Amino acid sequence: MKKTVLVVSDLHLGGSEGFQMCTPAGAAQLASFFHWAGGLQRSESGVDLVLAGDVVDFLAEPDDQGQPRERWTWTPFVADEALVLAKLERILARTAEVWQELSEFVVASGTLTILLGNHDVELSLPRVRRRFLESVAPAGGRVNFLYDGEAFALGELLVEHGNRYEGWNVVAHDSLRRLRSALSRGEPAPDFPPQPGSRLVAEVMNPIKARYAFVDLLKPETSGVLPILAVLDPAIWRRAGRAIADGARAAWRQGRLGPEGPSSGEFINASMAAAASPRGSELIGSASPRQEHPAAAGLPFPDEDAISLADQLARGAKSEQISAIRDVELGLLLRAFRARRDKDESGFDVGQEAALYRKPAEALARRGYRVIVFGHTHHAKVLRFATPGGEATYLNSGTWADLMRLPPNLYQGSPEQGERTLADFLQAVGSNDIAKYRRQVPSFARIDLDQNGRAVASNVFFFQQGSEPEPLSTAGVLSRLALGDCL
Numbered sequence: 001m002k003k004t005v006l007v008v009s010d011l012h013l014g015g016s017e018g019f020q021m022c023t024p025a026g027a028a029q030l031a032s033f034f035h036w037a038g039g040l041q042r043s044e045s046g047v048d049l050v051l052a053g054d055v056v057d058f059l060a061e062p063d064d065q066g067q068p069r070e071r072w073t074w075t076p077f078v079a080d081e082a083l084v085l086a087k088l089e090r091i092l093a094r095t096a097e098v099w100q101e102l103s104e105f106v107v108a109s110g111t112l113t114i115l116l117g118n119h120d121v122e123l124s125l126p127r128v129r130r131r132f133l134e135s136v137a138p139a140g141g142r143v144n145f146l147y148d149g150e151a152f153a154l155g156e157l158l159v160e161h162g163n164r165y166e167g168w169n170v171v172a173h174d175s176l177r178r179l180r181s182a183l184s185r186g187e188p189a190p191d192f193p194p195q196p197g198s199r200l201v202a203e204v205m206n207p208i209k210a211r212y213a214f215v216d217l218l219k220p221e222t223s224g225v226l227p228i229l230a231v232l233d234p235a236i237w238r239r240a241g242r243a244i245a246d247g248a249r250a251a252w253r254q255g256r257l258g259p260e261g262p263s264s265g266e267f268i269n270a271s272m273a274a275a276a277s278p279r280g281s282e283l284i285g286s287a288s289p290r291q292e293h294p295a296a297a298g299l300p301f302p303d304e305d306a307i308s309l310a311d312q313l314a315r316g317a318k319s320e321q322i323s324a325i326r327d328v329e330l331g332l333l334l335r336a337f338r339a340r341r342d343k344d345e346s347g348f349d350v351g352q353e354a355a356l357y358r359k360p361a362e363a364l365a366r367r368g369y370r371v372i373v374f375g376h377t378h379h380a381k382v383l384r385f386a387t388p389g390g391e392a393t394y395l396n397s398g399t400w401a402d403l404m405r406l407p408p409n410l411y412q413g414s415p416e417q418g419e420r421t422l423a424d425f426l427q428a429v430g431s432n433d434i435a436k437y438r439r440q441v442p443s444f445a446r447i448d449l450d451q452n453g454r455a456v457a458s459n460v461f462f463f464q465q466g467s468e469p470e471p472l473s474t475a476g477v478l479s480r481l482a483l484g485d486c487l
Contacts, residue, residue: 001046003453006037007159007445009052009375010399012119013098014091015060018213018432019206021401022057027095029442030400032465034101041110049110050152052375052397053117053161056132059201060119061087072210074202077194079179081127088128092135099135106141116147117376118163118195121171123147126184149173155453158364162374162396165360168250169197169376200247204240211236214429217438218404219378220344222248223306227333230310232430237314245307252301252356302343309336330419334410338418341411348405348481350460350474353381353394365392371455373397373445380443380460380472393458398443398472404434405481441480443472 011030012021022030034049041047062072063083078084092099106112114136116124123132124147137143146152149171151160163169172193179192201216209215212232218224226244230237301307313329337344346352353361354377361372365387373395380398384391409421428434441462446469448457461469462476470476 002451003046003048003154003449004040004044005048005050005154005157005159005445005447005449006040007050007052007373007375007395007397007447008033008400008443009115009117009161009397010054010378010401011051011098012054012057012060012399012401013095014057014087014119016062016065019060019209021060021216023402023438023440024094026400026402026440026442027098029440029463029465031097031101033442033444033463034098034105036463038101038105038108038110041105041108045109047110048113048154049105050113050159050373051115052152052159052373053115053163054119054375055114055117056088056091056123057119058084058087058122059198059206061090065090069210074206076198076202077192078122079125079183079189079192081125081183084122084125084128085131087122088131102136103138106137106143107139109142111142111144112136113144113146113152115152115159115161116149116171117161118169118171118197119201121176121194121198124176124180126180148177153369155449156368156370156455157373157447157449157453158369158371159373162357162376163195165357166197166376167253168200168247169195171195196250197247200243204243208236208240211432212429213432214404214434214437217402217434218406218429220347222303223340223344224337224406226303226306226310227313227336228426228429230314231333231426234314237310241307241310241314245310248303248307249301252303305336306340309333330422331415334415334418334422337406337422338411344406347379348474348477350379350381350472350477351383353383353396357396358383358394361394362387362392365389365394371395371447371458373447375399378403380441380477382460382472393455395445395447395458395460397445397460398441400440400442402438403441403481404437404439407437408482439481441477444469 013027015021037047037049058078059074059076063075102112122128129145129147133143133145149164151158163171175192178190182189205215208229212229215225215229226241230241313333357374357377361374362385364372365385368389369392370390371393375397377396378399378401379396381394381396383394385394407421407425410418410425412418428437443460443462445460446458447455450456460472462472462480463469
């Protein structure tokens, strides 16, 4: 039987206002996509829908929403199923239209597969998993939940979230299995080591996001966010910047390793044990690091200049408050952004992918998979490459969370014009007036398999309610990120 496989990832449903990566408008688009997928199933049949991780976002939900906002705290992993269920119920209530349309897809006899990501690890806990499956398939149906690090494989297609190739965010599945086993029997919960990336989000980034909502939306993450954060709030940079910088360095170093991914079921914090700061060492935890690949020895971290610039801006600030924005050395920041323009914007090039993910995709292709789909990065991609067995395709399904980029006008015109654009942008992100900068770029991967499981077509498409899906392109990404006042 022929199959059409639709893949979406990084929905990031969760969080109250100010913490939502996927806004109510994004959730409405997602519900429309599930409705469209149900119509495709009814007209063609044989449709598999894969939710490839980070479906909900427990890291965006505070531990106790009943507390005043200024007293909110976040935990990188919660083993208490009652507390997780309370978070899940809040998410389900805020996004009810999404689950209604998803359940209608299952009712239409579509096959649904759910993969675990790194923001929704608690979905695998026994009681939480049962409640979640009730929400997506209340009347039953064909639903598969892969939560032990297992990939979705069908014929020549392989789909996974992609976080296992980044040491900062690899889930400790062996420990997670032991925890689930204990919880299923009412035994005391053994320790589970959350990913260092989740600790960074919960303990460092979320408290910053409570004040500056742009920090996990703006791309590029390192060279764009870090200097801006140092300008907006030098005190926060001096307090938390080192941990953020260490996380960025560690994630990059993981990409310098071989392409095969983790060497054990536990997460491996690649080359992070040497992190310089006490805070970085604390976030790293006690897991044994892998040795860095010899070819990477001595290579400089490519965003080191952005970290140095952030340090320089924070040290030279005349005030700890954002009211001093126009006193900051705007010229220095502008020159740095303009010098890195081509490099920073390469992340939006749909035909380029970081070695961190490209190398594992190539390794999977050598094992016989002709189409490999990841998520995790929030950057949709389509790469086709030759292998000894023939052409293979790597797809990244992108995200349904909002994205931001630096204003294009920042790079154009005279330095004075650029500084005005930059000052306006800093004022907006400093006061959380970012609605005109954050944009939806919802996308999905489609793979068509013949009756023998051979991939006959594969691509990534933009989705827009009421329009035919449009094939992914760099121009399409940039136009969607540069709408309205961003031009």
